[in-house]
């Protein structure tokens with residue numbers, strides 16, 4: 618029995634070592650090609666704290682972001698996050714869903730829950746959250762509030 622557990626652990630360890638050899642994408646941040654006109658420096662500051670790691674080209678990559686399989690999850694989050702909404706490529710053609718940002722935050726969908734334990738700085742007080750929702754709406758518009766208003770009528 619214990620021999621079996623030893624074998625399983627050895628296999629897990631070997632696999633963990635081997636997956637480190639799979640090359641990941643570079644963590645060099647792409648250039649900033651456009652920025653939105655923030656309604657206030659405070660909105661930008663709160664966004665930087667809570668959202669910018671996945672929604673800008675100014676990602677701060679933590680040391681563990683190079684260790685597989687964590688790196689795979691982090692790389693995916695940043696690339697999918699940037700593809701949907703990127704404040705460093707404001708004005709680019711294609712998808713850039715700023716007008717959904719206020720709604721995502723208001724409904725507690727962003728930042729993703731699994732991001733929070735390792736990023737205490739991203740946690741907003743109720744007052745800060747309210748400030749950021751209003752700032753995002755003022756900067757990008759607020760699609761979900763418009764929709765909810767229509768549904769009330």
Ligand code: HEC
Pocket residue numbers: 667668669670671672693694695697698701702714715716717718719721722727728729732
């Ligand atoms: C850990 C990375 C991460 C952080 C931090 C993060 N997001 Fe996201 N965000 C994503 C990913 C991944 C997606 C795409 C998948 C999804 O919609 O759930 C996304 C999607 C979005 C979208 C597009 C929604 C859509 O359906 O098109 C908006 C808008 C958004 N996030 C806003 C925010 C705001 C505002 C914050 C900060 C309060 C934030 N995000 C923080 C990773 C992140």
